[in-house]
Amino acid sequence: MNVPDSNNSTKMPRKASRKGALEEASSGEIRNANKDSRSKVRAFLDFVKQLPVGSTLILGILVFFAICAPLLAPHDPIRPVEGIYTYTPAAWKDGGSWAQWLGTDFLGRDVWSRIIYGARVSVIVGLTGTAAAGAIGMVMGVVAGYFGGWVDAFIMRVVDAWLAIPTLVLAILLSMTLGASMWNIVLILGVVYWTRYARILRGEVLTLRERDFVKLAEVAGAGRIRIITRHIIPNVFNTWMVLASLTVGVVIVAEASLSFLGVGVPAPQPAWGSMLNDARAQLLTGRWWLMAAPAVAIGLTVLGANLFGDWLRVKLDPQQRNL
Amino acid sequence: MSDASHEQIAQAETLKNAKTLVVNDLVKHFPAGRSGFGVKANKQWVKAVDGVSFDIAPGETLGLVGESGCGKSTIAKLILRLEDPTSGSIKFEGREITDLKGDQLKDYRRSVQAVFQDPYSSLSPRMRVHDIVAEGLRIHTDYSKSDVRTRVNDVLALAGLSPDVGRLYPHEFSGGQRQRIAIAKALVLDTKMLILDEAVSALDVSIRAQIITLLKDLQQELGIAYLYIGHDLATVGHLSDRVMVMYLGRVLELDDSIELVRNPKHPYTEALFAAALPSNPDHIGDTSEQPNAEVPTALAPPTGCHFHPRCQQSMEHCSTHFPQEVKLTGGRRISCHLYPGD
Amino acid sequence: MTREILKVKDLATHYTGFGGSRVVKAVDEVSFSLEEGQTIGIVGESGCGKTTLCLSLVRLLAPGAQIVGGSIELNGRDILKLSQKEMVEVRGKEIAMILQDPMTSLNPVINIETQVGEAAFKHRGLRSSTLRERVRQLLEAVRIPSPDVRMQEFPHQMSGGMRQRIAGAVALSGEPGIIIADEPTTSLDVTIQAQYLDLLRRLQKDTGVGLIFVTHDLGIVAKMCDDVIVMYAGKTVEKGSVREIFNNPNHPYTSALIRSVPKLGSKDPLYRIEGQPPDLSNLPQGCSFASRCAIADDHCFEHEPPLIEVGPRRLAACWKIEENAASKEQA
Numbered sequence: 001m002n003v004p005d006s007n008n009s010t011k012m013p014r015k016a017s018r019k020g021a022l023e024e025a026s027s028g029e030i031r032n033a034n035k036d037s038r039s040k041v042r043a044f045l046d047f048v049k050q051l052p053v054g055s056t057l058i059l060g061i062l063v064f065f066a067i068c069a070p071l072l073a074p075h076d077p078i079r080p081v082e083g084i085y086t087y088t089p090a091a092w093k094d095g096g097s098w099a100q101w102l103g104t105d106f107l108g109r110d111v112w113s114r115i116i117y118g119a120r121v122s123v124i125v126g127l128t129g130t131a132a133a134g135a136i137g138m139v140m141g142v143v144a145g146y147f148g149g150w151v152d153a154f155i156m157r158v159v160d161a162w163l164a165i166p167t168l169v170l171a172i173l174l175s176m177t178l179g180a181s182m183w184n185i186v187l188i189l190g191v192v193y194w195t196r197y198a199r200i201l202r203g204e205v206l207t208l209r210e211r212d213f214v215k216l217a218e219v220a221g222a223g224r225i226r227i228i229t230r231h232i233i234p235n236v237f238n239t240w241m242v243l244a245s246l247t248v249g250v251v252i253v254a255e256a257s258l259s260f261l262g263v264g265v266p267a268p269q270p271a272w273g274s275m276l277n278d279a280r281a282q283l284l285t286g287r288w289w290l291m292a293a294p295a296v297a298i299g300l301t302v303l304g305a306n307l308f309g310d311w312l313r314v315k316l317d318p319q320q321r322n323l
Numbered sequence: 324m325s326d327a328s329h330e331q332i333a334q335a336e337t338l339k340n341a342k343t344l345v346v347n348d349l350v351k352h353f354p355a356g357r358s359g360f361g362v363k364a365n366k367q368w369v370k371a372v373d374g375v376s377f378d379i380a381p382g383e384t385l386g387l388v389g390e391s392g393c394g395k396s397t398i399a400k401l402i403l404r405l406e407d408p409t410s411g412s413i414k415f416e417g418r419e420i421t422d423l424k425g426d427q428l429k430d431y432r433r434s435v436q437a438v439f440q441d442p443y444s445s446l447s448p449r450m451r452v453h454d455i456v457a458e459g460l461r462i463h464t465d466y467s468k469s470d471v472r473t474r475v476n477d478v479l480a481l482a483g484l485s486p487d488v489g490r491l492y493p494h495e496f497s498g499g500q501r502q503r504i505a506i507a508k509a510l511v512l513d514t515k516m517l518i519l520d521e522a523v524s525a526l527d528v529s530i531r532a533q534i535i536t537l538l539k540d541l542q543q544e545l546g547i548a549y550l551y552i553g554h555d556l557a558t559v560g561h562l563s564d565r566v567m568v569m570y571l572g573r574v575l576e577l578d579d580s581i582e583l584v585r586n587p588k589h590p591y592t593e594a595l596f597a598a599a600l601p602s603n604p605d606h607i608g609d610t611s612e613q614p615n616a617e618v619p620t621a622l623a624p625p626t627g628c629h630f631h632p633r634c635q636q637s638m639e640h641c642s643t644h645f646p647q648e649v650k651l652t653g654g655r656r657i658s659c660h661l662y663p664g665d
Numbered sequence: 666m667t668r669e670i671l672k673v674k675d676l677a678t679h680y681t682g683f684g685g686s687r688v689v690k691a692v693d694e695v696s697f698s699l700e701e702g703q704t705i706g707i708v709g710e711s712g713c714g715k716t717t718l719c720l721s722l723v724r725l726l727a728p729g730a731q732i733v734g735g736s737i738e739l740n741g742r743d744i745l746k747l748s749q750k751e752m753v754e755v756r757g758k759e760i761a762m763i764l765q766d767p768m769t770s771l772n773p774v775i776n777i778e779t780q781v782g783e784a785a786f787k788h789r790g791l792r793s794s795t796l797r798e799r800v801r802q803l804l805e806a807v808r809i810p811s812p813d814v815r816m817q818e819f820p821h822q823m824s825g826g827m828r829q830r831i832a833g834a835v836a837l838s839g840e841p842g843i844i845i846a847d848e849p850t851t852s853l854d855v856t857i858q859a860q861y862l863d864l865l866r867r868l869q870k871d872t873g874v875g876l877i878f879v880t881h882d883l884g885i886v887a888k889m890c891d892d893v894i895v896m897y898a899g900k901t902v903e904k905g906s907v908r909e910i911f912n913n914p915n916h917p918y919t920s921a922l923i924r925s926v927p928k929l930g931s932k933d934p935l936y937r938i939e940g941q942p943p944d945l946s947n948l949p950q951g952c953s954f955a956s957r958c959a960i961a962d963d964h965c966f967e968h969e970p971p972l973i974e975v976g977p978r979r980l981a982a983c984w985k986i987e988e989n990a991a992s993k994e995q996a
Contacts, residue, residue, distance in 0.1 A: 390855060390856065391854055497941055499941065527710035528710060528881055528882075528922055528925055529710060529921070529922065529937075529942075529957075530710075532925035532926070532936065532938065533937050535927065535935055536934065536935055536937050539934075554855055557926070557927040557928055558927045560930060561928075561931070561932060561935070580932075584930035585930055598855045598856045598858065598860075599884075599929055600859075600884025600885055600888055601884060601887045601888055602883070602887065602923075602926060602929065604886075604887040604888070604907045604908050604911050605911075606887075607888055
């Protein structure tokens, strides 16, 4: 890869290079020494080039929808579209237009606009919920793995107990106690899904703790906090990232499920889960597209997130342990 | 007690204090097997280190040889305070270190550092070389950024590396270069003693010679005491002033390294040297008298002298009594019934 | 010496990576032959291609590696012309391997009897009681105490030394003519190593098996081998009998290697080969050892030295052989 650089070194004045053999070795042996000299733009382009096309596209569009919803949505997602009281997409009607191409719901709100706004909830809850779970799981896993002993035993028994409770039941229970709001949902999902991080990170930390560089840090006089923040956490971060990317999809589905059950993001805020619920009654009257739109949105998003997670796992975890 | 004897004791004390490290009757027992959550089964103990005494002077290298399971790495961990001893004392520059805590322990860690065997495990993969080497300074000093940089570059140069390597990550280096980084890291503070646990074993032959020479040069320059732990007799003998032979947690023989190689007295030392690989095909030793059995585990060491089941010269009471250590003329320490005390 | 059982000629194994843009010449025109009951040592530092060489001999190369030239004649036929299916018949029956780590070379969930007996079952057609008898013989041959009990046990119940001896029994099981031992004693203790090497010699005497020792440890070579091939950066730099190589090395790399190893009971400063072995994917022009060589001159940096005959059964690849010999006489 760095052929030009190494060619240079062979063309160095030979006598000199032989005399300072040691110096030469220490700089000559270093691979990728000219990494920094490569322009940042090139590096970024290289990074973009190797991204998986499909999942990046799906996630990109999703994030774009979430950020630019007010600009993209043709109608207000909360108010009925003026003068239109029909479920059928306008395009399907004679002489219709693309104005409400996915139709309107039972309150006459434009479904397409609600899908676009709904991306916000999915993105925000998906990312922050995953991060919340990741944060709790990181702390628990690292503490259990690093300190060991009864702390470890205690945390791991809590994890076992947690895993014995059906996640959705726990989430519903918490949501009903705490009250439904978007940030409560984030918190709840964090509390529900931290165990998957904790278990795997604990295992990682257990092996890391035995690595020589951790022992040497202790020999150097580093305190526990320093060892954890400088030596342990940076080395489990890749695993954490992979876990997070594989959790996003699960969290999005969980949020949709809660919203569908009416204990999620409260109406009238548009969320894909609650749109599914709204469309339930219309399914009996054959207006399947009202159900199809949010379902496809959820499906694509989860597919994109999981594909991206798989790609990230292969990239960050060359040994392909089955996380 | 008379004044004279008091004086003698005081003199002996100062002599002892001149040593960098004095280890006395060190014992470390590990519980065997795992104890479950709150369940205490009747525990078995592994006597990893079982009454070991030795000392190291400033600028001296003590070699520690023995086969796996003889307790040599445990000794390193005890001195480095990565493990706490069951009993016995370790004095560093006259100060007992086995019960140090908090700031005092942190202070001790300024002067004793280690270089381990595996250069791929001893450097944190996600830190730049500069930060790896500078860690000791950041923990113990309040050097400014430029002071840290100067010091790091100095020790990198000591270890034969150019300052440019600081911004790179460990994976960009070969094993030999990594070991140089590990050595630089160990020297960044005012190090007085280095524990070298198989520090060159994982390296290629040509690189090994570089690192051995580097270690010798550094010792000459800085007057650091080394404890070199290894299984390769030739390397240990080459690096060390004195060599200590251990077997299943006990010291069997200790003497000047050249003396020990020329004239091994303990049957185990003899066996070890006989088993060593020749440096030339013309010097293939007679290896027919090899101890046959496997090395017993430290969990259930043989009674009496631990070596007796494998010993060619074992006698009746070898299986019942552990031989007392005696000091032969010339200063050799040996514990073997072939060399009884007075 | 008797029958020639293996003849490797100009063997070249290359790795191609990065979409074929880079070619790593891991083994570059290596030739040697092995006779019955002979031991040949292949020495070199990590990355010199010695492991690739021995994987080439059994054609078990990793994907990406390819034998691009030369021939490997095993008992008179070129195994490079065989299909992978036919190779299965060759491995274990004519040529077997002992690897460095007995922990991973034995299957942890299969008992010793099955593992040791596998090749005898497959290649020699032994069944039931004859097979068991054969396994017992093999275990006795590698000095496993109470073989009847041990053959029912699993690898984790054995010590490292015992596991490596069992790996030896596995290799012997198909009665191969050649055993390749790739750093077989690195994970063993000194006394266990000596036992194991003695055991291999005794087995060789009894069975007439040809041994190929791949190692970085010159001590093992000195102790075990008849002939030595010194490899550097994928190429043979020197070849000859072990005594010749140790007492009168022709290549500066060989002599530097020998002088850089600590000797028991000597504290003379070690010879230091400065620098690092070159990157195989990016070899310099000329002699690949030149940048680390004490006697290299401009000619060495520009032209690659050929492997030439420098004496009876002696080969070396160096421009400075005469000069080197002269300087040694002075010293």
